[in-house]
Amino acid sequence: MAGASAGITAGIVNMLGILPLWLYSAVLVLSFPVFIIGLFLWWMAKEGTEDIPFIGY
Amino acid sequence: MIAQLILATLTGLLLLGIHRKVIARIQRRPGPPVWQEILHMLKFSFKSTWIPATASTVLFRGVVLVAIGIWTAAFFVMLTGGSLLVIFGIYMLHKIVEHGFGLSSGSPYGKFGGVRSVISAASEIPLFVSVAAIAIFTRSFDISDIVAYQQVHGPLMFIAFPAAVAMYIVILSKMPFGPFSIVESKELVSGYKTEHFGIWRAGLEVCNGLKTTVLLATFLMVFVGQLPILWLGAGMLLLVVSLSFACALTPMLSPFDSVTVQTLVTGLMLCYGAVLFIGVRA
Numbered sequence: 305m306a307g308a309s310a311g312i313t314a315g316i317v318n319m320l321g322i323l324p325l326w327l328y329s330a331v332l333v334l335s336f337p338v339f340i341i342g343l344f345l346w347w348m349a350k351e352g353t354e355d356i357p358f359i360g361y
Numbered sequence: 362m363i364a365q366l367i368l369a370t371l372t373g374l375l376l377l378g379i380h381r382k383v384i385a386r387i388q389r390r391p392g393p394p395v396w397q398e399i400l401h402m403l404k405f406s407f408k409s410t411w412i413p414a415t416a417s418t419v420l421f422r423g424v425v426l427v428a429i430g431i432w433t434a435a436f437f438v439m440l441t442g443g444s445l446l447v448i449f450g451i452y453m454l455h456k457i458v459e460h461g462f463g464l465s466s467g468s469p470y471g472k473f474g475g476v477r478s479v480i481s482a483a484s485e486i487p488l489f490v491s492v493a494a495i496a497i498f499t500r501s502f503d504i505s506d507i508v509a510y511q512q513v514h515g516p517l518m519f520i521a522f523p524a525a526v527a528m529y530i531v532i533l534s535k536m537p538f539g540p541f542s543i544v545e546s547k548e549l550v551s552g553y554k555t556e557h558f559g560i561w562r563a564g565l566e567v568c569n570g571l572k573t574t575v576l577l578a579t580f581l582m583v584f585v586g587q588l589p590i591l592w593l594g595a596g597m598l599l600l601v602v603s604l605s606f607a608c609a610l611t612p613m614l615s616p617f618d619s620v621t622v623q624t625l626v627t628g629l630m631l632c633y634g635a636v637l638f639i640g641v642r643a
Contacts, residue, residue, distance in 0.1 A: 329437045336366055337429035340567050344406040344560035 362437075366571070369436055372594075373570030374398040376577065376601045377537065383605035384538055402566035410559020415467025424461040425557070425564035431455065432571040439579055442505030445492055448579055452531075455572065456482050459553045462565070466556030474553030477616055481534065481541065481623070488531045490630035494524040495583060497637045504582055511586035518584040523633045525584045530626055532576050534619075536604050540611040541619045577601065 378395040385392020412421050435451040456478050463475020496502055498521060499510040511517055518525045534541035557565055577597040
């Protein structure tokens with residue numbers, strides 16, 4: 305979520321004219337991969353919570 | 362911008378799905394649904410994952426972030442009408458990323474995929490000659506200037522047809538199941554991505570989606586000009602279908618044949634570039 309926050313904040317600050325375009329693009333290039341991998345890490349199936357195999361009654 | 366990046370990723374994955382579907386239909390197979398590549402990415406992202414014992418942990422994870430990062434940069438350069446050289450510098454960097462993917466895992470299949478990625482760097486040379494040929498006409502490497510040139514003189518596809526063909530071959534060499542797709546050929550299992558699974562593979566799929574969108578849209582902007590979004594989508598679809606025909610009807614070349622063909626294309630492009638240059642100087 306830090307990646308998304310950084311990207312969205314940089315976008316807003318860029319629109320307000322405070323952040324130059326090159327700095328906005330640099331923030332985006334760094335934050336988008338972090339956002340994607342962070343999102344996937346958040347929703348992926350965690351280890352150690354495996355299903356109990358069906359072993360009959 | 363993040364929303365646009367996600368949209369571009371999903372568009373690229375959808376186009377890759379259409380690519381697979383068209384190839385299958387040409388080969389008289391039902392093929393997967395067109396959204397299969399999107400499902401593929403989501404499927405990997407939901408799975409649990411681990412890193413092989415033989416892998417370099419930092420490189421194994423870091424290369425995925427680099428892969429997404431460089432194509433994010435390329436997408437940004439394309440949208441802002443930046444330099445074509447930056448986009449093709451990133452294209453070259455992607456070779457190093459593929460190499461990093463292959464070497465980081467410690468798997469022989471991954472390593473061979475990485476090595477093939479390096480030897481297929483021959484495909485980049487026609488690209489640079491193609492870019493140079495464009496610059497002879499437009500006097501600029503900026504996409505915004507190239508688009509402006511085409512608004513006055515008409516599409517570069519007609520003015521510099523051999524350059525368009527060379528760049529088409531470069532894009533073909535990046536499409537899966539193509540004659541030049543030696544980095545992912547089946548004798549290497551999945552080539553450089555064999556050992557990346559779970560979220561790391563999903564990250565690679567995100568990179569592939571972005572890469573496909575950037576390469577196809579850049580081709581259209583450079584050789585056809587600025588198009589409305591619907592026409593751009595239609596153009597990308599048409600381009601993918603034509604690439605699918607080329608992939609479906611051509612056998613995968615052996616690594617040495619692949620490099621030989623690409624080197625021949627480079628030779629022809631060099632001759633074309635020389636003729637253009639002499640014409641301009643005369």
